[in-house]
Each structure stands twice: as structure tokens, then as C-alpha cells.
Amino acid sequence: MASLELSGINKTYDNGFVAVRDFNLAIQDKEFVVFVGPSGCGKSTTLRMIAGLESISAGELYIGDEKMNDVPSADRDIAMVFQSYALYPHMTVYDNIAFGLHLRKVPKAEIRKKVFEVSRILELEELLERKPKALSGGQKQRVAMGRAIVREPKVFLMDEPLSNLDAKLRVQMRAEIAKLHKRLQATFIYVTHDQTEAMTLGDRIVVMKDGVIMQADTPENLYNSPANMFVAGFIGTPAMSFIDVEIQGNTLKWGDCEIVAPILNVNARVAVLGVRCEDVHITNNMNQNYATVEAVEMHGADSFVTLNCGQQMLLARMDSSRAKNISGQVPVYIDINKIHLFDKENGKAIGLTKGE
Amino acid sequence: MRKNYAILIVLSVIFILPLLITITNSFMSEAEIWLNYTTKLSTFDLVGGITQKFVKFVLIPASVTLSQYIAVLFEQPTFIVLLMNSIKITLPVVLGNTAVSLLCAYAFTIWKWKHKEKFFFVYIIVMLMPLQAVLVPNYIIADWMNIKTSYLAIILPGIFSPFGVFLLRQSMKAIPKEYFEAAKIDGASDWYIFLHIVLPQMKSGIAALSMLVFIEYWNLVEQVIVFIKDYYKEPLSVFLSRIADGQIGLIFAASCVFMFLPLWFLAMGQRNLEKGIELSGVK
Numbered sequence: 001m002a003s004l005e006l007s008g009i010n011k012t013y014d015n016g017f018v019a020v021r022d023f024n025l026a027i028q029d030k031e032f033v034v035f036v037g038p039s040g041c042g043k044s045t046t047l048r049m050i051a052g053l054e055s056i057s058a059g060e061l062y063i064g065d066e067k068m069n070d071v072p073s074a075d076r077d078i079a080m081v082f083q084s085y086a087l088y089p090h091m092t093v094y095d096n097i098a099f100g101l102h103l104r105k106v107p108k109a110e111i112r113k114k115v116f117e118v119s120r121i122l123e124l125e126e127l128l129e130r131k132p133k134a135l136s137g138g139q140k141q142r143v144a145m146g147r148a149i150v151r152e153p154k155v156f157l158m159d160e161p162l163s164n165l166d167a168k169l170r171v172q173m174r175a176e177i178a179k180l181h182k183r184l185q186a187t188f189i190y191v192t193h194d195q196t197e198a199m200t201l202g203d204r205i206v207v208m209k210d211g212v213i214m215q216a217d218t219p220e221n222l223y224n225s226p227a228n229m230f231v232a233g234f235i236g237t238p239a240m241s242f243i244d245v246e247i248q249g250n251t252l253k254w255g256d257c258e259i260v261a262p263i264l265n266v267n268a269r270v271a272v273l274g275v276r277c278e279d280v281h282i283t284n285n286m287n288q289n290y291a292t293v294e295a296v297e298m299h300g301a302d303s304f305v306t307l308n309c310g311q312q313m314l315l316a317r318m319d320s321s322r323a324k325n326i327s328g329q330v331p332v333y334i335d336i337n338k339i340h341l342f343d344k345e346n347g348k349a350i351g352l353t354k355g356e
Numbered sequence: 357m358r359k360n361y362a363i364l365i366v367l368s369v370i371f372i373l374p375l376l377i378t379i380t381n382s383f384m385s386e387a388e389i390w391l392n393y394t395t396k397l398s399t400f401d402l403v404g405g406i407t408q409k410f411v412k413f414v415l416i417p418a419s420v421t422l423s424q425y426i427a428v429l430f431e432q433p434t435f436i437v438l439l440m441n442s443i444k445i446t447l448p449v450v451l452g453n454t455a456v457s458l459l460c461a462y463a464f465t466i467w468k469w470k471h472k473e474k475f476f477f478v479y480i481i482v483m484l485m486p487l488q489a490v491l492v493p494n495y496i497i498a499d500w501m502n503i504k505t506s507y508l509a510i511i512l513p514g515i516f517s518p519f520g521v522f523l524l525r526q527s528m529k530a531i532p533k534e535y536f537e538a539a540k541i542d543g544a545s546d547w548y549i550f551l552h553i554v555l556p557q558m559k560s561g562i563a564a565l566s567m568l569v570f571i572e573y574w575n576l577v578e579q580v581i582v583f584i585k586d587y588y589k590e591p592l593s594v595f596l597s598r599i600a601d602g603q604i605g606l607i608f609a610a611s612c613v614f615m616f617l618p619l620w621f622l623a624m625g626q627r628n629l630e631k632g633i634e635l636s637g638v639k
Contacts, residue, residue, distance in 0.1 A: 051537075051541060052541070053537050053540070053541075072540075073537075073540050073541045074540065074541065074542065074543030074544075075543075078541065079541065080537070080538065080541050082534045082537070082538060083534075084532055084534050085534075086532065086534035086535050086537070086538040088535060088553060088556075089557065090556040090557060099539075099542055100542035100543065103542050103543045103544055103548070104543060147538075151542070
């Protein structure tokens with residue numbers, strides 16, 4: 001198996017468009033890394049450069065100890081699962097899975113053994129004689145996985161493999177991919193635009209925007225200490241609420257609201273306050289402010305309450321049983337130990353001394 | 357709706373009538389054809405003071421006979437020779453043009469190379485030129501190559517005709533590029549991808565192209581008149597245009613035999629033809 005190292009990777013297209021800029025990342029052996037970001041952020045391009053489907057404009061790519069910049073895809077010992085699955089329509093499931101092995105001149109008997117083994121793992125035994133046309137979306141997805149697994153590559157690359165499935169199946173396949181990663185003990189690099197997928201699957205998540213890494217860290221760290229406003233807003237559902245505030249000493253003020261925060265080394269007069277919905281409590285507290293209820297959205301056990309707090313929007317999560325009766329003016333308490341503060345100019349996180 | 361049907365029916369009748377006349381009249385006796393199609397009816401236009409002459413069309417023969425077919429197929433050895441000539445010209449063009457077009461379309465679709473689009477633009481320009489405009493340069497080149505009077509002067513331009521590249525490139529574009537990428541990662545060479553992934557998915561495109569090329573070269577006239585000087589080397593298409601002088605009694609059966617192959621191909625592959633043209637986006 002293999003570790004990867006990407007150092008100073010750049011991708012510039014012929015028309016001058018820079019898709020990926022100075023991408024630095026070390027991926028450990030057996031790690032599950034997820035590239036996530038909005039469309040056009042360069043995550044797929046980066047994956048395709050690792051796969052050798054796009055040339056690398058500048059920088060170095062190592063798989064194991066070997067420099068791979070100019071090594072053809074076939075010799076990089078990788079397998080890729082595509083969003084569209086790319087199952088050859090004129091071949092049966094068996095032939096699709098066996099395709100890569102045929103090309104590598106693996107003896108027929110061994111191919112047979114391997115294909116059957118993989119189809120057992122993925123529960124495809126009944127489908128081996130079928131053509132892709134006769135498969136459901138989930139089955140096609142499984143065959144695409146099978147085609148990658150059977151080759152036993154060092155690195156698995158997956159380009160939005162679940163985006164073509166319906167929501168329910170996506171959750172189910174997500175769990176299967178996690179199981180597969182454990183079982184195969186291989187390095188996985190996974191591209192998605194869905195932050196839930198990224199959070200649930202990744203050992204480490206690389207959040208990208210406009211071709212640049214915004215933050216690369218574990219899901220917990222991304223959620224609890226986002227490095228900038230983009231990551232803070234991208235990770236977590238519902239998205240973090242942002243409030244423009246004035247800083248006066250240790251007090252953050254906006255409209256007729258204010259909170260006292262444990263601030264460290266801030267010179268700015270203004271900043272952006274970030275609050276997650278679970279850290280907003282509609283309850284009486286010493287530190288409370290008042291807000292008006294604008295809307296209540298029921299999501300089953302939890303409800304999300306949109307509050308107008310000092311003329312800015314703040315989202316709070318609360319128990320649906322309590323949210324039912326809520327309306328008008330309510331007391332709001334923001335947990336000051338969980339707040340985030342960002343520079344208004346460049347969106348970078350400002351250091352806070354947390355109360356922990 | 358009913359009005360639309362009426363228009364469709366009228367149009368269908370107009371299109372089918374010549375075909376129908378040819379088929380029914382092929383069962384006419386030679387004598388009856390002479391009687392029907394060589395006597396011209398005259399009408400006198402009072403206003404213009406001109407006499408105009410018409411031939412009357414007969415749909416149903418007075419007596420049905422196979423004598424025309426027997427004469428064409430068994431008593432006229434030249435007819436069979438000319439039929440073979442037609443095949444000798446058409447078959448290499450169909451096979452050669454399909455093969456060359458497939459390879460060329462692959463290079464234009466899958467490979468990434470500089471000035472690809474510019475080259476393709478040249479192809480389209482050449483394709484848009486009418487046959488008559490290309491014929492003179494063709495003649496000059498054939499003269500250089502010393503193949504002026506051989507079938508090669510017709511076959512070679514046919515094999516390298518750009519239309520096939522255009523048609524097949526359009527339908528090859530419909531193949532998702534992930535297929536090629538997946539195969540590449542699996543270690544497939546271009547040749548392997550071409551044979552095992554592209555070809556099986558190009559069936560309709562290949563069928564459409566070969567049928568269109570077949571029909572074009574089966575009905576060839578101009579090139580033959582320019583290049584082929586010997587009467588016995590002419591294909592049937594040219595012969596048919598001359599048969600009316602002198603051998604008019606055989607014209608309908610000869611036409612039917614001539615039409616048989618294209619119609620048979622069309623019937624066999626109509627679904628592929630439609631699908632192939634649809635996929636290519638050429639309409």
C-alpha cells in the first residue's frame with residue numbers, strides 16, 4: 001500500500017485558467033482523504049492529476065517513494081471510480097469487472113477466482129451475466145466499485161461516486177464504502193461536493209475553494225475550529241450564522257445586542273461573529289439578549305428557529321416539542337465558549353481564548 | 357390532424373409513384389413498353405400555338421410477364437458484367453471509407469493535439485464542396501498518379517472522403533469520455549480501446565455511414581463519365597442512363613435489379629441508419 005505526497009501542485013489550462021494553485025498535502029498509507037468544495041473548486045482536477053488523466057503544470061506528485069508526474073495512468077497502480085460509473089455498455093458485469101485483469105494478462109482461472117471473490121463481497125453474484133443497461137443505479141455503482149477493487153491497487157480514487165444515486169441509497173452506499181475502506185486497508189481519495197458525505201467518510205477532509213486548499217484537517221477540527229469563514233460556512237448543516245459585529249474591548253456589539261467574549265490579540269474594530277445553531281439557546285441567562293422569532297422549521301426531533309437578533313439573522317436549534325409554542329420576543333443566550341470570530345477583510349479566524 | 361394526414365398521403369403518393377411504376381412496368385412485355393413509351397401524345401396549345409408532346413404512363417401492365425427479367429439477367433451478359441463493375445467500385449469504397457473514417461474520427465475525438473479543430477474545419481470545408489468542384493483537381497491528381505482510367509481514380513477519393521469522418525466523429529463524441537479514461541487507467545492501449553470499447557459502441561454509426569456511402573457510390577455517374585473510357589468497365593448506374601436509347605424494352609427490369617441491393621440494405625438496417633444519423637446530430 002502507499003502514501004502520497006503532493007507538493008506545490010499547480011494546474012493551469014491552455015487558456016490560462018488556473019484550476020489548482022499551490023496544492024500541498026501529504027496523505028498517509030491507508031488514510032481516507034476527502035476533497036470537498038463547491039463545483040469548480042479544483043477538487044476533481046486534483047484527483048485527475050493524481051490519476052494521470054490531467055497533466056501536472058507545476059509541482060511534484062509522489063506515490064510511495066516514486067515521482068509520478070510523468071508516469072502513465074496505467075503504471076501508477078491506482079483505480080478510479082467515476083461519477084458516471086463508466087461501465088462498458090456492451091460488456092456483461094463479469095467482463096466489466098475482469099477488464100483490467102485481462103489487460104494485465106492475468107491467467108483466466110485467476111481472473112475468474114478474483115471476479116467471483118469481489119462479486120461475493122459486493123453481492124453481485126446474481127448479476128454477473130447482465131449488461132449494465134439491466135442494472136439499477138445502486139447495482140451499477142457496486143459494479144464500478146468491483147472493477148476498482150478487483151485490481152487491488154495501492155490507491156483508490158473516487159470522483160463523486162454517489163452523486164447519481166437517490167438520497168436513501170446514497171446513505172446506504174456511504175456506509176458500504178466506509179466498510180470497504182476498513183476491509184481493504186488501502187489509501188482512499190474521495191471527491192465530493194456534499195459536506196455530509198465528507199464528514200461521515202473522511203479521516204481527513206481537504207476543503208477547497210477556487211483551486212486553493214482552505215483547510216485540511218479531521219472532521220472534528222474542521223467543525224470545531226474552522227480556519228476561515230468559508231470552511232465555517234461550508235461544513236455543518238444548517239450552515240453557521242454570521243453576524244457583523246463591532247469590537248469594544250471584550251464586548252461584541254451589533255444592533256441592540258451584545259455579548260462579552262474572551263478575545264485575544266484583536267486590533268480590529270469590526271469582525272464577523274460565527275455561531276452554530278446548537279450554541280444558540282432560547283432561554284434566560286445572565287448574558288442574554290432579546291430576539292424576534294421570524295420562522296420555525298420542523299425537522300423531526302429538532303426544529304430550527306430563525307431569529308432576528310439586533311437586525312441580523314441567527315439560527316437556533318431546539319427541541320421540536322418546545323419550538324411549537326415559540327413566537328414573538330424571546331430571550332437568547334449565545335454560548336460564548338463556542339463562538340467563532342473572523343476577520344471581516346480576509347475571512348480568517350481570529351484567535352479566541354476559549355473557556356475550556 | 358386530418359388535414360395533416362391528407363398532406364402526408366398526397367406526398368407519399370407523389371414519392372412512391374415513380375417507384376411503383378418502375379416495379380409494375382418491369383412485368384410488362386417489351387412490345388407493350390414500346391407501344392406505351394415511344395408513342396407520344398400531342399396536344400395543341402391554342403394560345404401559344406405550340407404543340408407539346410407527352411408520354412402516357414401506364415401503371416398496370418396489360419399482361420404480366422417475366423420476359424424483361426429473363427432478358428436482363430440471362431440473355432444480356434453485359435448487364436451482369438456491369439453489375440459486377442458496380443460492386444467492384446462500391447465495395448472497396450464502403451469498406452475503405454468506413455475503416456479510414458473510423459480511425460480518423462478516433463484521432464479527432466479522443467486524442468488531444470494542437471490545431472485539431474482547425475484541421476477539422478478544413479475537413480468540413482472539403483466536405484461542403486460540391487462533387488463537380490472537386491472533380492477537376494481529382495482528375496489532375498489521378499493523372500499524376502497515372503491511374504486516370506482505372507477504378508482507383510474513383511475508389512481512392514471515395515475512401516478518403518471527409519463526410520465519414522464528420523459523421524462518425526459526431527457519433528463518437530456521444531461516447532462518454534470516462535470510458536476512455538477508465539480504460540486508460542486499466543492500462544489499455546489506443547488500439548485496444550479502439551477495438552474493444554469504441555467499435556462495439558459505434559455499430560449504428562458504422563451501419564449508417566456504410567449505407568449512405570453505398571447508396572452514393574452505387575448511383576455514381578459523374579466520376580465514371582470523367583474517368584472510365586471503356587464501355588465494358590462502366591458500372592450499371594451509367595449504363596442505366598443510356599439504356600433508354602435503343603433498349604427501352606428492358607429499362608424497368610434493369611432498374612429494379614439495380615435498385616434491389618440498396619433497398620435490401622435499407623430494409624435490413626433502417627433502424628441503425630436512423631439511430632446512427634440521430635446520434636451524429638446530422639439531420
